[in-house]
Amino acid sequence: MPTKTANTAKTAELDVLLLGANGQVGRAWSEARCGVNMVAATDRAGLDLADLESLGETLFDLVQASRPNVIVNAAAYTAVDRAEDEEPLAYAVNALAPGIIASVAANLGLPLVHYSTDYVFDGHGDAPFVETDAPAPLSAYGRSKLAGERAVQAAGGKHLILRTSWVFSMHGQNFLKTMLHLAQTRDQLRVVNDQIGAPTPAELLVRVPVDMLRQLQGVSDPRWGLYHLCPAGYTSWHGYAVYLIERARAMGWPIRVAEKAIIGIESSEFPVKATRPLNSRLATDKLQQAFDIALPDWQAGVDQVLQSLESVR
Numbered sequence: 094m095p096t097k098t099a100n101t102a103k104t105a106e107l108d109v110l111l112l113g114a115n116g117q118v119g120r121a122w123s124e125a126r127c128g129v130n131m132v133a134a135t136d137r138a139g140l141d142l143a144d145l146e147s148l149g150e151t152l153f154d155l156v157q158a159s160r161p162n163v164i165v166n167a168a169a170y171t172a173v174d175r176a177e178d179e180e181p182l183a184y185a186v187n188a189l190a191p192g193i194i195a196s197v198a199a200n201l202g203l204p205l206v207h208y209s210t211d212y213v214f215d216g217h218g219d220a221p222f223v224e225t226d227a228p229a230p231l232s233a234y235g236r237s238k239l240a241g242e243r244a245v246q247a248a249g250g251k252h253l254i255l256r257t258s259w260v261f262s263m264h265g266q267n268f269l270k271t272m273l274h275l276a277q278t279r280d281q282l283r284v285v286n287d288q289i290g291a292p293t294p295a296e297l298l299v300r301v302p303v304d305m306l307r308q309l310q311g312v313s314d315p316r317w318g319l320y321h322l323c324p325a326g327y328t329s330w331h332g333y334a335v336y337l338i339e340r341a342r343a344m345g346w347p348i349r350v351a352e353k354a355i356i357g358i359e360s361s362e363f364p365v366k367a368t369r370p371l372n373s374r375l376a377t378d379k380l381q382q383a384f385d386i387a388l389p390d391w392q393a394g395v396d397q398v399l400q401s402l403e404s405v406r
């Protein structure tokens with residue numbers, strides 16, 4: 094449900110209206126300690142993005158009641174395989190709803206932060222994709238997210254669209270938590286080693302846009318737009334699993350699987366409904382140069398989340 098929180102903002106703070114408060118990125122926004130003043134946060138019960146009829150009006154009322162200076166859309170249909178069977182629903186939530194949200198934001202003169210995905214690309218080659226590369230999604234989820242980017246752009250308001258990859262945090266369902274669990278209960282793990290990308294901590298997907306929003310100088314700033322955002326360095330799902338499991342073992346987690354029993358396999362040996370890109374590398378030079386922001390190695394985020402999980406083990 095929407096929650097109105099006390100506005101204790103200093104003038105430099107961002108007054109954020111957050112959509113998708115219960116997701117990995119949504120929770121990272123709620124937990125942000127870097128000058129974010131959460132004036133309102135909604136989950137699915139407070140603002141259902143699939144309810145296209147009432148979305149615009151409900152969001153407008155929410156903005157009037159909470160007076161944000163930025164809207165953050167962290168809500169999305171993220172069930173990549175299920176989307177193959179539910180493409181209309183994925184399209185409503187990931188494409189049509191962001192268009193409505195962006196129109197409300199544009200009409201009220203509010204900037205919008207919106208997230209997208211490496212899955213807008215087809216993953217050919219082995220060079221990192223840049224923002225101007227032609228998207229060619231392989232899945233229903235990827236198509237819906239690409240349509241969402243275009244709908245946000247078409248609304249004509251100021252926006253940051255952040256394409257990211259392989260998100261993880263200590264909350265929700267993600268590869269890191271699944272692997273950590275399996276490593277404690279299985280003698281052998283088989284993990285895909287021919288998809289390459291960057292594991293991205295949800296916390297980075299808050300810290301960086303906060304920095305960007307702080308730097309942006311009003312509506313005429315030429316730096317609004319679409320950026321790739323993930324940490325530095327790339328790995329495979331297998332390399333990611335080996336790194337995190339060995340770090341956990343070193344920290345004293347009761348890891349059962351031996352390192353040599355974490356076996357790399359090809360995507361074809363692990364059939365799933367939606368086709369994933371083999372090359373999920375996103376080039377982040379545009380963002381780093383425009384905002385003079387240095388991005389940490391992906392391993393740093395894994396270490397940090399392992400430590401947070403360790404503190405509640």
Ligand SMILES: NC(=O)c1ccc[n+]([C@@H]2O[C@H](COP(=O)([O-])OP(=O)(O)OC[C@H]3O[C@@H](n4cnc5c(N)ncnc54)[C@H](OP(=O)(O)O)[C@@H]3O)[C@@H](O)[C@H]2O)c1
Binds near residue numbers: 207
């Ligand atoms: N996860 C990844 O690996 C990944 C990779 C690349 C890009 N991204 C993008 O990053 C953004 C954040 O992803 P995430 O990892 O934080 O996703 P997440 O953990 O799955 O969270 C998504 C949130 O959206 C909410 N939601 C789904 N359908 C909704 C609806 N009809 N109305 C309102 N809320 C709805 C979900 O609500 P419930 O809690 O009620 O289900 C959930 O809290 C998304 O734009 C995603 O496409 C994610």
